[in-house]
Amino acid sequence: MLEGYFGSYLTIGIYSFGLLTLVGVTLGLNHLVSPTVPGREKMSTYECGVDPIGTGWTQSTIRYYMFAILFVIFDVEAVFLFPWAVVFEDIGVFAFVEMMIFIAILTLGLLYAWRRKVLDWL
Numbered sequence: 001m002l003e004g005y006f007g008s009y010l011t012i013g014i015y016s017f018g019l020l021t022l023v024g025v026t027l028g029l030n031h032l033v034s035p036t037v038p039g040r041e042k043m044s045t046y047e048c049g050v051d052p053i054g055t056g057w058t059q060s061t062i063r064y065y066m067f068a069i070l071f072v073i074f075d076v077e078a079v080f081l082f083p084w085a086v087v088f089e090d091i092g093v094f095a096f097v098e099m100m101i102f103i104a105i106l107t108l109g110l111l112y113a114w115r116r117k118v119l120d121w122l
Contacts, residue, residue, distance in 0.1 A: 066118045070110075077106050 084091070084099050113119055 063118065063120075066113070070113055070118070073106070073109065077103075 080102065081099075084095070088096075
C-alpha cells in the first residue's frame with residue numbers, strides 16, 4: 001500500500017484516526033441512546049450498598065488486612081514460580097534447591113497462618 005519511511009507513519013496515523021473516530025462515535029451514540037432519569041437517589045454519592053449517612057469512619061477487623069497480605073505474598077510467589085518453571089531444565093540443581101527452600105519458607109508461613117486461624121472468616 002504505502003512504502004518508504006513516512007509510509008509507515010501514515011499507516012499508523014490512518015489507523016489511529018480510525019480508532020479515535022470509532023471511539024468517539026461509540027461514546028456519542030451511548031450518550032444519545034442511554035436513558036437519563038435524574039432523581040435524589042441517582043444524585044447521591046452511592047447508588048448501592050450502605051447509605052452514606054453519618055461519618056465515613058468504620059472499624060474493620062484485622063483479619064481482612066491479614067488476608068490481603070497473605071494474598072499478596074502468594075501472588076508474589078506465583079510471579080517467581082512461573083519464570084522458574086519456564087527455564088526449569090536449563091537452570092540446574094542449585095536453582096532447584098533454592099526454589100524448594102523458597103517454597104518451604106512460604107509453606108511454613110501458610111501453616112503458621114492456618115494454625116493462628118488467620119484464614120478463618122468467622
